[in-house]
Amino acid sequence: MKTDVLVLGGGLAGLSTAYHLKRLSPKTTWLIAEKRRTPGGLSGSVAQDGFVFDHTGHLLHLHDPYGKRLILDLLGDNVHVLSRNSWIHSHGVDTRYPFQANTCGLPPKVVEDCVAGFMKTVHRPKAAVPGLSFKEWCVRTFGDGISRHFMIPYNEKLWKTPLERMTTEWQGRFVPKPLPEEVLYGGLFDQKKFFGYNATFRYPLRGGIQVLPDALAARVGNVRYGCEVRSVDLAAQTAVVDGVGEVRWERLVNTMPLKHFLGICSPLPEPVRRARERLKFISVYNLNLGIARAKISDRHWIYFPEKRFPFYRAGFSSNFSPHVAPKGATSMYIEVSRRPEERVDLDRLERQVLDGLRACGILRRGDRLLSKVWLPIPCAYVIYDFERTPAVNAAMAHLATRGVESIGRYGGWKYSFMEETILDGKRCAERLLGRAARAERAAHDRELTPLK
Ligand SMILES: Cc1cc2nc3c(=O)[nH]c(=O)nc-3n(C[C@H](O)[C@H](O)[C@H](O)COP(=O)(O)OP(=O)(O)OC[C@H]3O[C@@H](n4cnc5c(N)ncnc54)[C@H](O)[C@@H]3O)c2cc1C
Known part of the structure; x- marks a missing residue:
């Protein structure tokens, strides 16, 4: 199979790239290969026992005029504004x-x-x-x-x-x-003033954050789910994709974690291999709970700096929207950080988490669990140590010589949020299409619905 652009991954970065390619240049052919059965990657949700659980909190911070317009256009009326607590x-x-x-x-x-x-x-x-x-x-x-x-x-x-x-x-x-x-x-004094980039945020009313990638995927069409990319030959410009076979591409857009992507690429010069070794990250173990007690807390999330609590943050997702938990119940997410090489005994960790939640008074002894799901995030945060930036620059410079873009939070190996990821996809599509896309882009921006 042949395509102009092969996109690895159907998270927000991959979907946004395809969406903008489609809008800006309908003649360009592209294919998204996504290993999961659903769109959205880390911005996807899991529905279970009447609850909708995200991968920890996934809240919309909209700072860019275009990003804001596009995301609000995708969500329509299914979104509301909250003030951080x-x-x-x-x-x-x-x-x-x-x-x-x-x-x-x-x-x-x-x-x-x-x-x-x-x-x-x-x-x-x-x-x-x-x-x-x-x-x-x-x-x-x-x-x-x-x-x-x-x-x-x-x-x-x-x-x-x-x-x-x-x-x-x-x-x-x-x-x-x-x-x-x-x-x-x-x-x-109790200072009620707001500080920081996320003093207010938006969140879908119904369906969890999954509704955002779903809406984008519906506009994109043609995403191949259940198709894991196994290997990439940078010299021959081909990739081997489960369920599709060998795909020949003119340009490649990677959105899977850069370190993992480089691991399936060949040939790679020795300096790029060494750069790959220097990329470090941490894993987050996310436990989501549904509890049979209404309004356990009025807070959105709480940070836990002390060692006696195994988690660094715990949040109340039913405070983002009343529709993500059944009536009379509270839903929570708890985040525990681990080095990727650490072996984690989830049963033991779960007991420690529940003990911690009781010790700080969030849970009571008699509280009944209605639902529970672990959503581990193997590559959650890129570590910005002193090796990170030179290593990323070396890898990106080499990939550019091979016609490869590596974008999004993980492809770009950075700390960023959903709106930025969508903008990464837009800019990537514009780069792929070159300067000719400028006029079409301006027309496309005007076409979108006005700000809400
Ligand atoms: C703990 C945590 C909390 C966060 N909270 C927020 C928040 O509140 N607000 C916010 O805006 N952002 C938040 N983010 C950031 C947000 O999750 C990311 O910006 C966004 O999801 C990144 O999208 P992406 O497409 O770059 O990557 P991903 O969502 O990881 O998408 C990559 C896709 O590639 C697929 N893939 C991987 N390997 C292969 C392969 N070999 N073959 C085919 N497909 C493959 C994956 O299945 C996935 O679908 C948070 C992130 C974390 C870790």
Whole structure:
């Protein structure tokens, strides 16, 4: 079989690439090969026992005008806006997110450590210092107390990597930086001010986040499900795909994790092989629970920096939409981070998770489980250590010489969210089609429904 563009993976990145190719150049042929039976990849959901479970929380942060218009157009009326209600549980109390701006309620000595430590940073020069590790950056930016009581333990728990080895490249949008007066106010009073990129977010009313890739897949058509890509010959420009056979391509778009993709590619020069070895990631074990008690919490999610809890975050998905759980029930997701090489005994981990949820008062002894599903995410977060960026650049430079694009959160080997992933697909389609696509693109943008 021959195609102009072969797309590996039918998650949002792959679907968006095909959608934009189709809209911008109907004559271009393309094929999406997706190993699962449904579209969406990590942005897919599982329906079970009257609950709809996502892969942990999957909330829509819409910041780009085009991305926002496209996503709202895809969702139609099936979406609503929520104001974030997220907290941190430490020292036996809940404080508002972000920790660095909200220490009121913690033991007085902790508040003093945090506020006084932050104030000591205020007169330091703010010029960016190149090459700082994430740990050094935390101490310089937030001071010793906030780093010791939250930033370091939480991030070590999530990343499973010494923070001295991590860079600051990824944190720009994701870690809010309050002003001194906000840190002081938040140490004395319950500060209700919103901080950060996700202060409000959108979520589908019905069907979980799966409705987004479903809507995109419906517009795309022609996705081959259950078709795992087994090998890619970069020199012959062919791929072997389950259920399809050998596919010859002019251009290839990869959206599977870059490290895994390079593992099925040949021939690869030695420097690219070595770059592949330097790409690191962590796995997330996501336990979803349906519990026979209404409104267990009014929160959206809670961060757990302390070691005594096995999870780094727990959220209440039935607070994103009342339609993802049966009446009178609550649905939850719990996230545990592990190194990919670690063997995980899910039964044991589940007992530890349930004990942790009882210890912090979320679950009660008599609570009845109505549903339970583990949704492990083998490649969940790319680790931004000092080796990551040179390794990614080396791999991408080589792939470009072979006519290959590698995009999306995992193909691009980065920390990004759904809207950005959809935009990655759009930009990739535009690059594949070259400059001639510009005029068509402008017309297509105008065609979409107005902002909601
Ligand atoms: C814990 C967690 C929470 C998140 N929360 C949010 C959030 O709240 N909001 C938000 O906007 N974003 C969130 N994200 C990010 C979001 O999941 C991603 O941006 C998005 O799903 C990435 O889509 P993708 O298409 O790049 O990758 P994927 O969704 O991984 O798609 C890749 C596809 O490739 C397929 N595939 C893999 N190997 C093969 C093969 N050999 N052959 C064929 N097919 C293959 C996979 O089955 C998959 O369908 C979160 C991510 C994580 C890990």
